[in-house]
Amino acid sequence: MPTVLRLKGCEWRIYMDDHQPPHCHIKVGDGTVVVNLDATASIRKTSNKVKASDVKKAQDLTIDNLDLLLQAWSNIHETDEE
Numbered sequence: 001m002p003t004v005l006r007l008k009g010c011e012w013r014i015y016m017d018d019h020q021p022p023h024c025h026i027k028v029g030d031g032t033v034v035v036n037l038d039a040t041a042s043i044r045k046t047s048n049k050v051k052a053s054d055v056k057k058a059q060d061l062t063i064d065n066l067d068l069l070l071q072a073w074s075n076i077h078e079t080d081e082e
Contacts, residue, residue, distance in 0.1 A: 001016065002016070002072075002076065005069065005072070007065070009028065010027065010028045010057065011027040012025075012062070013026070014073055016076060021036055021037075022036070022037040022073040023037055024037060024069055024073075028050060028057065028058045029049070029054040030050070031054075032046070032047045033046045033050055033054070033055050033059075034046070037069050037070050037073055039063070041059040041063050043055065
């Protein structure tokens with residue numbers, strides 16, 4: 001699972017064989033937040049160890065870097081359909 005972005009104590013990771021819709025696994029604080037790569041960075045799942053403030057930080061930074069993260073998702077999951 002490549003780390004595609006490190007910023008302000010967060011690490012965004014995308015699994016090579018992950019499923020749709022586009023999303024990231026974000027290591028933040030003592031846990032992980034999974035967010036969809038959509039305009040609101042909607043939360044899919046959080047581990048019990050993540051503070052609400054860390055979830056908010058992960059969401060805000062995902063929104064701020066959405067284009068970069070969507071491009072990374074696309075690059076990792078591109079297929080040859082020729």
